[in-house]
Amino acid sequence: MRSAHWYGGADRNGYIHRAWMRRGLPGHAFDGRPHIAIANTASAFTPCNAHLGEVAASVANGVYEAGGIPLELPVLSLGETNVRPTAMLWRNLAAMAAEEMFRANPIDGLVLLGGCDKTIPSLLMAAASVDLPAVVVPGGPMLTGTFRGVPLGCGTDVWRLSEEVRAGTLSQAQFSASESSMIRSRGHCNTMGTASTMAFMAEALGMTVPGMAGTPAPDSRLLEGAHASGRLAVELVARDRTPSRIMTRASFLNAVVALAAIGGSTNAVVHLLAVAGRLGVRLSLDDFDRTGSGVPLLVDLQPAGRHLMEDLHRAGGFLAVLREVRDLLDPAPITVTGAPLTEYLDEAAIWDEEVIRPRNRPLLDDAGIAVLRGNLAPDGAVIKPAAASPSLLRHRGRAVVFDSVEDVRARLNDPALDVDESSVLVLRGCGPRGYPGMPEVANLPLPPKLLAKGVRDMVRVCDGRMSGTAYGTVVLHVAPEAAAGGPLALVREGDPIVLDVEARRIDVDVPDAELLARKPVQQGFASPVRGWQRLYIDHVTQADTGCDLDFLIGSSGHAVDRESH
Template identity: 70%
Template sequence: MTDSQTPPEPQGDPHLDPPAQEEPQPQLGRVIRTGPRTGPASDRPRRSAAWYDGDDRNTYLHRAWMRRGIPDHAFDGRPQIAIANTASDLAPCNSHLDEVAQSVKNGVYEAGGIPYNLPIISLGETTVRTTAMLWRNMMAMAAEELFRANPVDGLVLLGGCDKTIPALLMAAASVGIPAIVVPGGPMLNGTFQGRPLGCGTDVWRLSEEVRAGQLNADYFVKSESSMIRSRGHCNTMGTASSMACVTEALGMTLPGVAGIPASDSRLLEFSHATGNRIVSMVEEGLAPADILTPAAFHNAIVALAAIGGSTNAVVHLLAIARRVGVDVGLDDFDRIGADVPLLVNLQPAGEHLMEDLFRAGGFLAVMNEVKNLLDPGAITVLGTPFVDELAAHRVWDRDVIRTASEPLQRAAGIAVLRGNLAPTGAIIKPAAASPALLQHRGPAVVFDSVEDMHARIDDPELEVTADSVLVLRGCGPRGYPGMPEVANMPLPTKLLEQGVRDMVRICDGRMSGTAYGTVVLHVTPEAAAGGMLGLVHDGDLIELDVEGRSLTLLVSDEELAGRVPSASLTTAYAAPTRGWEKLYVQHVEQADSGADLDFLTGASGPDVMRESH
């Protein structure tokens, strides 16, 4: 088709156009159920029947203690639904999920099920020390055991802040009973003095300007109360928003829910419909393993690239895949996603925020633009193909959602790097990097810990130039422990004052999905696991070649063979002596395997054979 034949973009007020031109709205009545029903419950055996069916002492105990106002018919075979609720005042992005849970309850009741609120460990990304990632696996393990131990037939998973949705999906995948996710949604756009503020991304930007002497510190502090305008998680395309979209691409949500702002009443409408749908999923026996197939992970990787999503989604998707036995590795992110065009003009890769994406057509409108790249074999929680949901979703603002032929960037998916510095892999997000630095050679400036970096990064005597490569180690899953979001190191003040705003940075840790810069992260093996990163010396030349997918320490093998990790690196890492941290360090896997615990890989299933009474 020539340019002269290209159909014009929709014009005029969409609310005044004829019905065929109206903005498509999710048909919530259609998505409630797809399978047949026979009265209040189908004839399909219930998992909960092992607790409630019969007239012996044990079933008496189970029913009697659960009554508390619940009527007799609650135990007549109706699906028992647990609402895994991560609401917490100390996880502020999830603090509104009690309201969401009530809408889910209403939907479960309406569809003939019996809902139960099940509080789950919650993790506030901005408040939990030492890092929320340390606790993701503990949250997943605790949730899995609670799901398995209780008399429930289906799960509704309520999450929002970064680690909560991944942990819930990992848990549900290992138990294997029907499950569906409701993402908590992003906060509304914040503004300060007439300018939009993206939470996270503008923190990094403004703080560097203060350090450079280009921004008044009072201005920086005053903007704080304007950035977080409403309930909900980060409004940039950070990890929370990325995981909401990726979860929908996996098929684990009702189509159309990802990206609805937390304050939008349509989130409650979808939550009610989700309560309806989980009852039908129980009746149909539609389990996570039926949905989380290789085709679903293919689509999730395409989605991650098209939205310019967080690098953190890589480690979460790897962990989820290993729970359901799907063979997904780092190279699949490069093979499937590297050439996918970036279509979403959102911070940190672009300009807008999540509220704008929803207004412009939403996540499914983005996926409709890259439909030809998707695997049509993937299904959703409706039991129908994911690709069938896309055609009705149009784009209403081409500055926010670009076409595949005129993208924000033509090939912006996650790039996987290998070389002697990262023999089992490292990743970089080209969409958030400076193009001029994607091929770079420079001398290393090495920091052995986060504390070492903070102590020396602004030292006027630090031998560093704009061409230097900043190396931060001791930040991997074992070395920190927990793999913190520190890879996007602040730049030295003396370089900021010279106008430098980006440098190549290399780390065995992670970075916030709201962050940006030419940052190589998730280097494996990490320094604390004997990785080559632990042998880098100040002044060693390092070569980054993103197009060539290589990360190379330009030191001879003979010299490297004689090196040992520095004393300061060794002393910076002290193995924990008790508690969760000790268990974590002993069993955590590397980032290229999802940083899960080695004994949690795979599934234990839903069955609990022994009775406690």
């Protein structure tokens, strides 16, 4: 056992390590049993993860039952709803801190408890970096709340209802009254946002007990699965079944197929690229387009559809979706159980074909994330066709340009703003370096004077991200970003912007010579002189490679250079 390097021997160091851990641990805890760290992102400031203490207790029972020693390890938690300016600014910090703690402590195996958007990606990045045996336990979505008899999708209906207030069709009092109805129970967003998407991506990669992702947070089966995951963690150590053996290139391509079939969040693109980078697995933006192309959208779930996560679980869950696209999945990659994911699809069944569509009756025939290139995005940009208006997927309009989120707030509501429904709203200065952190602002709100005319979608182009719960015809993750010298910084008010999703193009229709002669608009805040933001701005990569820190790409393993003294 790796932990024996701390606890073994009769010398002073062994004595100190054992003695200081004997605050409840019996002597036989040090007789060669695997020590399993339960990496817990529970926090009162991460409301979607607040219940993970109870989940950790079930994991611990499973570990102990299987002969291991469970030890809870609090790790940095990121609550999407509270953290300013954006939780994405600290995803890499959370991953780096977790990696260092996994490596520095006497740990043989890991159980990773995550829920809200950045917690599962950061834990997967950390586990990939140290390559210790690990299993993910997703915290699960909340139950469906209702308002005035109508189910509410958290996130998605926030955008919808807030636009209705701005359009004058919903009162402020009614909008406020919906708050307590939307969040009905423990758990993360109940739409196909980033939290749900990344739980499913962890399962598609093979890092969860198959069938567990998507189990609602209050469901007793979540605790049952947590117990089983604790038992499994002990087996993972015994068999040295590490993340690098599970998350192969084929596993990532299976995840890309799954992402399209469920209509998952565009944020999964940057997270999967980052995890693959930590493993040294070759994965690019083009893989998302090439592998996701032609994959049908089978899940009728907000924001791309009507239903919510509780409905998906009831209708057969993730495995039932994967069964419908089984022919598109590589059967070779194993899961944490040692068996391929495809072996778990034989008994999967669809119990409600309105929620999970059969392959011959999809919501969309082609639902993969589309990767766009052109003179506006030389290194790529992405769009989610499943959440876009079909009529806008091929569009030409004049640019209405905003240089920052603050610029949007200052000018968007002005009745004198020169904009119409054919315009293209361009927001820059929101990339990894420019904001910094690449906030979820790409789906910027529509001008009130257009909302009053009944307009509910417009083409929007941004070097930032958007929430997985959001919808609209939004071109995002434009790379390079404006703050890194990307051509988005050259766009001027009134320039014709041309979007052609079928052709995979996003261009500004301005002669190359004129673009080259333009002086870029200065982007980004004044650079911080200290702390994490200074390190982040200096070393973050662009969206097309996952927004990781350049010096963290590649696995470092779990060896500790020096012993304690």
